[in-house]
Amino acid sequence: MAKVCQVSGKRANNAKHIRHRHSGQWKFRAPKKNRLQHANLQTVTVKTPNGKVRLTVSTSVLKSPEFASILCGLRPIPKSWLNKPSYDV
Numbered sequence: 001m002a003k004v005c006q007v008s009g010k011r012a013n014n015a016k017h018i019r020h021r022h023s024g025q026w027k028f029r030a031p032k033k034n035r036l037q038h039a040n041l042q043t044v045t046v047k048t049p050n051g052k053v054r055l056t057v058s059t060s061v062l063k064s065p066e067f068a069s070i071l072c073g074l075r076p077i078p079k080s081w082l083n084k085p086s087y088d089v
Helices: 065-071
Strands: 013-018 032-037 041-048 051-058
């Protein structure tokens, strides 16, 4: 399963892992390795008129008032959420 939010499209961010060595010489400098910062994704079950849909959603979207208004029924569910996710990586 791809680590992508189905609502906002958030994905991993490229970053560096830096280990501070407290060294003064160039040959003993701290190593800087590549790493990924993944989005905090949660699986949510949403009730729709056609049945239940499981979405992988980031927590920043879960806390947003727009997402809450869709879940409680004040706004209609976007049709893109009802389709199976396709991850073009």
